[in-house]
Amino acid sequence: MRRRQAASCRGHIQSHPKWGASFAALAASEADRKGLAHVTAMSSAEPSPGHSRRDFLYIATGAVAAVGVAGALWPLISQMNPDASTIAAGAPIEVDLTPVAEGQVIKVFWRSKPIFINHRTKKQIEDAQNVNVSKLPDPQPDSARVKAGHDQWQVLIAICTHLGCIPLADQGPYDGYFCPCHGSVYDTSGRIRQGPAPLNLALPPYEFISDSKIRIG
Numbered sequence: 229m230r231r232r233q234a235a236s237c238r239g240h241i242q243s244h245p246k247w248g249a250s251f252a253a254l255a256a257s258e259a260d261r262k263g264l265a266h267v268t269a270m271s272s273a274e275p276s277p278g279h280s281r282r283d284f285l286y287i288a289t290g291a292v293a294a295v296g297v298a299g300a301l302w303p304l305i306s307q308m309n310p311d312a313s314t315i316a317a318g319a320p321i322e323v324d325l326t327p328v329a330e331g332q333v334i335k336v337f338w339r340s341k342p343i344f345i346n347h348r349t350k351k352q353i354e355d356a357q358n359v360n361v362s363k364l365p366d367p368q369p370d371s372a373r374v375k376a377g378h379d380q381w382q383v384l385i386a387i388c389t390h391l392g393c394i395p396l397a398d399q400g401p402y403d404g405y406f407c408p409c410h411g412s413v414y415d416t417s418g419r420i421r422q423g424p425a426p427l428n429l430a431l432p433p434y435e436f437i438s439d440s441k442i443r444i445g
Contacts, residue, residue, distance in 0.1 A: 320445035325381065333397040335386060338444045342386040342394055343432055348416055352403060353379050356417040366428045370417040375436055384418040385432050390425040405429065
């Protein structure tokens with residue numbers, strides 16, 4: 229009976245507007261005195277379903293917009309790079325001559341054609357210059373087949389003028405180029421000297437953009 233009356237009394241005190249706060253403070257003080265944990269409840273940080281859906285829609289919309297912008301920019305970026313057809317049609321190429329040693333011949337490609345670049349020795353230059361041009365099958369002086377001031381560099385289209393084979397460099401009796409298919413022989417200037425080829429090896433359009441670099445095309 230006394231317990232029920234005490235419980236009823238506490239209920240009236242806790243519900244009273246003036247005494248409720250005091251009772252809570254006293255209870256907390258008593259809990260602290262006894263070493264009991266005092267926990268304050270906080271509202272949940274989890275967003276409501278409505279907020280979650282709205283945030284998801286914002287993120288999804290932003291992602292779609294970003295993809296759309298990237299898609300719109302890609303054709304513009306792609307147009308800035310030359311495509312394969314442009315390169316095949318004759319886009320210029322630059323070749324660094326620094327690594328090419330004297331007496332060495334390298335092969336590069338321009339417009340899908342092989343190009344010989346020959347770093348001629350002093351002897352090869354002299355042999356090409358000391359020729360009776362009038363007796364050549366396709367008369368042409370060496371000076372017309374090199375750039376002025378760059379006699380050591382011979383740049384040729386490496387296609388035999390007979391049937392379109394690729395000749396071998398540093399071969400034949402003239403220390404030039406030899407086509408093993410039908411025996412055409414070219415000198416160090418790329419001029420036809422023996423065999424069935426009717427013309428000298430062709431010269432590609434090129435220029436020196438520095439002493440050690442050329443642009444072909």
